Amino acid sequence: MIQTLRVDLGDRGYPIHIGSDLLTNAELYRAHIHGNQVLVVSNETVAPFYLDQVCAGLEGFRVATLILPDGEQFKNLEILNRVFTKLLEERFNRSCCLLALGGGVIGDLTGFAAACYQRGVDFVQVPTTLLAQVDSSVGGKTGVNHALGKNMIGAFHQPRCVVADTNTLDTLDDRQFSAGLAEVIKYGLIRQAPFFGWIEENIDHLLRRDSATLVEAIERSCRCKAELVAADERERGARALLNLGHTFGHAIETGTGYGTWLHGEAVAVGMVMAADLSARQGWLTAADVERIRRLLSRARLPVDPPDAITRDRFLDLMSVDKKADDQGLRLVLLDTIGSARICSDFDRQLLDQTLNLERRTSAL
Amino acid sequence: MIQTLRVDLGDRGYPIHIGSDLLTNAELYRAHIHGNQVLVVSNETVAPFYLDQVCAGLEGFRVATLILPDGEQFKNLEILNRVFTKLLEERFNRSCCLLALGGGVIGDLTGFAAACYQRGVDFVQVPTTLLAQVDSSVGGKTGVNHALGKNMIGAFHQPRCVVADTNTLDTLDDRQFSAGLAEVIKYGLIRQAPFFGWIEENIDHLLRRDSATLVEAIERSCRCKAELVAADERERGARALLNLGHTFGHAIETGTGYGTWLHGEAVAVGMVMAADLSARQGWLTAADVERIRRLLSRARLPVDPPDAITRDRFLDLMSVDKKADDQGLRLVLLDTIGSARICSDFDRQLLDQTLNLERRTSAL
Numbered sequence: 001m002i003q004t005l006r007v008d009l010g011d012r013g014y015p016i017h018i019g020s021d022l023l024t025n026a027e028l029y030r031a032h033i034h035g036n037q038v039l040v041v042s043n044e045t046v047a048p049f050y051l052d053q054v055c056a057g058l059e060g061f062r063v064a065t066l067i068l069p070d071g072e073q074f075k076n077l078e079i080l081n082r083v084f085t086k087l088l089e090e091r092f093n094r095s096c097c098l099l100a101l102g103g104g105v106i107g108d109l110t111g112f113a114a115a116c117y118q119r120g121v122d123f124v125q126v127p128t129t130l131l132a133q134v135d136s137s138v139g140g141k142t143g144v145n146h147a148l149g150k151n152m153i154g155a156f157h158q159p160r161c162v163v164a165d166t167n168t169l170d171t172l173d174d175r176q177f178s179a180g181l182a183e184v185i186k187y188g189l190i191r192q193a194p195f196f197g198w199i200e201e202n203i204d205h206l207l208r209r210d211s212a213t214l215v216e217a218i219e220r221s222c223r224c225k226a227e228l229v230a231a232d233e234r235e236r237g238a239r240a241l242l243n244l245g246h247t248f249g250h251a252i253e254t255g256t257g258y259g260t261w262l263h264g265e266a267v268a269v270g271m272v273m274a275a276d277l278s279a280r281q282g283w284l285t286a287a288d289v290e291r292i293r294r295l296l297s298r299a300r301l302p303v304d305p306p307d308a309i310t311r312d313r314f315l316d317l318m319s320v321d322k323k324a325d326d327q328g329l330r331l332v333l334l335d336t337i338g339s340a341r342i343c344s345d346f347d348r349q350l351l352d353q354t355l356n357l358e359r360r361t362s363a364l
Numbered sequence: 365m366i367q368t369l370r371v372d373l374g375d376r377g378y379p380i381h382i383g384s385d386l387l388t389n390a391e392l393y394r395a396h397i398h399g400n401q402v403l404v405v406s407n408e409t410v411a412p413f414y415l416d417q418v419c420a421g422l423e424g425f426r427v428a429t430l431i432l433p434d435g436e437q438f439k440n441l442e443i444l445n446r447v448f449t450k451l452l453e454e455r456f457n458r459s460c461c462l463l464a465l466g467g468g469v470i471g472d473l474t475g476f477a478a479a480c481y482q483r484g485v486d487f488v489q490v491p492t493t494l495l496a497q498v499d500s501s502v503g504g505k506t507g508v509n510h511a512l513g514k515n516m517i518g519a520f521h522q523p524r525c526v527v528a529d530t531n532t533l534d535t536l537d538d539r540q541f542s543a544g545l546a547e548v549i550k551y552g553l554i555r556q557a558p559f560f561g562w563i564e565e566n567i568d569h570l571l572r573r574d575s576a577t578l579v580e581a582i583e584r585s586c587r588c589k590a591e592l593v594a595a596d597e598r599e600r601g602a603r604a605l606l607n608l609g610h611t612f613g614h615a616i617e618t619g620t621g622y623g624t625w626l627h628g629e630a631v632a633v634g635m636v637m638a639a640d641l642s643a644r645q646g647w648l649t650a651a652d653v654e655r656i657r658r659l660l661s662r663a664r665l666p667v668d669p670p671d672a673i674t675r676d677r678f679l680d681l682m683s684v685d686k687k688a689d690d691q692g693l694r695l696v697l698l699d700t701i702g703s704a705r706i707c708s709d710f711d712r713q714l715l716d717q718t719l720n721l722e723r724r725t726s727a728l
Contacts, residue, residue: 077441081510088512091684116480119507119518120598143483146445148452154483155519234484320455
């Protein structure tokens with residue numbers, strides 16, 4: 001079973017292949033490697049399961065591998081430099097290709113290394129987490145974190161292709177799997193009410209990791225993202241809708257220390273906070289807020305922010321968000337389930353209420 | 365006196381202003397700053413002379429400053445991270461602008477910080493060395509060094525404008541000034557025989573730092589570079605001619621440790637080595653090689669490589685050069701003075717002779 005869609009970006013366009021048993025179908029990624037040197041970057045958790053399979057598929061190329069420690073706390077400039085060191089030790093040139101085998105951290109960091117090595121070389125994404133398959137491996141956002149802010153250092157650099165093999169999700173722990181579902185649910189919330197309904201109907205199949213249901217969820221998610229990216233590659237407009245829940249979520253991730261909360265967990269809470277503020281603005285109904293909370297809870301995701309982050313700390317962390325500009329903070333908020341908008345004219349007092357109260361009580 | 369030329373790159377195009385007394389003409393750079401936050405990045409040598417002038421011109425903006433240590437050895441990821449830290453501490457957003465006030469190191473590092481901060485913000489170049497005015501501030505190549513190779517980490521990111529004030533050259537020491545002349549001479553060598561002749565005639569005026577002569581030299585140099593960049597922004601073809609002498613030169617810089625040789629000094633020797641190899645190939649005449657050596661010597665530049673770098677070490681260092689690819693090393697060589705070409709079919713034995721012999725004797 002294989003579904004292929006294309007991110008339509010002219011000469012930077014690329015295919016996304018989604019299905020089961022794709023890692024052994026090496027031609028899918030070999031076709032997009034133009035030089036003869038390949039560096040496979042993976043991490044200590046993923047490599048033991050899949051590295052040999054991928055390397056076997058790369059027979060005929062000069063292959064080097066680099067195994068990094070696993071975790072968001074390693075997505076930084078220091079670890080990035082290890083990729084450069086490896087590339088230089090191996091004497092890899094401008095025609096080389098990097099292959100990211102892992103979750104979002106490996107994908108973002110490897111993609112950013114590809115963006116910067118010799119001012120830009122090719123890379124291929126082989127995402128092995130649900131989160132990476134539906135989100136971070138599509139769209140060309142690459143980068144690393146800074147101690148003072150998440151994803152603050154990076155580049156737009158599109159992969160040559162993405163190969164999302166649902167088999168790799170078999171080895172994912174439940175917490176990571178649920179974190180990926182947060183982003184799947186996000187696509188329903190921002191643009192596709194019918195998809196949101198489909199997820200509600202199919203959440204148990206998804207949690208059982210039924211392959212066909214997963215392929216459909218990933219395909220619909222990637223299609224939504226590919227459309228938004230094709231319309232707005234560098235996020236000057238509609239692409240920012242993809243950040244629903246992310247401004248709140250990044251504040252939670254930074255405020256609790258990278259690696260404490262998973263990205264998808266923080267985004268889940270962030271989406272509830274965005275829904276709460278949308279309801280306080282009078283846009284979303286209380287019933288819809290509850291429907292969102294319920295689906296996220298069924299997906300085994302948190303829905304309340306950590307008590308440790310006060311309102312003032314939230315505002316401080318959110319003020320450096322990339323969605324902030326000279327006109328102030330912009331948030332993605334919801335008119336209804338299936339319709340989001342970018343908004344800077346929300347009521348500051350209502351935001352205060354969302355930041356203060358929600359963790360203690362469902363305010364509505 | 366002010367000359368303005370434009371680098372023609374569509375919506376990434378920008379003006380280069382060249383003349384005397386430009387730093388006090390703040391409208392030149394103010395016009396290209398679109399947000400309200402500006403970070404001026406400079407170094408300990410340059411800041412005492414010009415920082416106040418530039419900051420005075422930025423009245424009305426929210427201005428922060430960052431003063432870095434001076435020297436090629438500080439052009440690395442660690443120092444780059446200081447720029448990110450400063451930007452985040454100041455809560456600078458995506459609409460901010462970086463202003464690079466200094467030589468090539470400050471320009472390359474600040475430009476790369478601008479390329480990566482929040483995946484890309486604006487920057488303005490105010491080059492204060494001759495080298496930066498004629499070369500590194502024009503064309504959008506930004507980046508930092510790695511312990512294993514020069515400029516191996518970077519991005520193409522065009523500035524919003526370049527302001528080259530010849531007054532700032534008054535405070536440049538003689539060695540730095542001569543290093544800049546190496547790149548001026550390079551433009552004559554690769555494309556403009558008449559300009560090479562003009563430099564021979566005017567070298568004494570240049571060494572005396574006569575303002576009108578300098579403006580003409582900088583303008584002709586920038587025009588040559590702007591044409592090549594406009595034709596080939598990402599260096600897939602003709603732009604690589606600008607690397608005459610650079611593959612040899614980078615090997616000297618890396619092999620002796622960054623900061624020992626100035627970039628322009630290493631390029632001067634590299635150009636003599638390229639000329640030597642071109643002559644051994646039977647392309648350039650011995651008389652022209654001598655003419656090149658003589659002009660570089662008159663410009664007070666070195667013309668022989670350091671004894672400490674053996675042939676094998678040269679080959680090793682050159683093998684990671686960005687001009688190398690799967691087809692092997694490519695060099696920029698000379699057919700005549702004023703006509704260069706990119707070449708991978710040179711004779712390896714003749715290259716060996718150039719690497720072995722030239723330091724000991726002018727072989728021709």
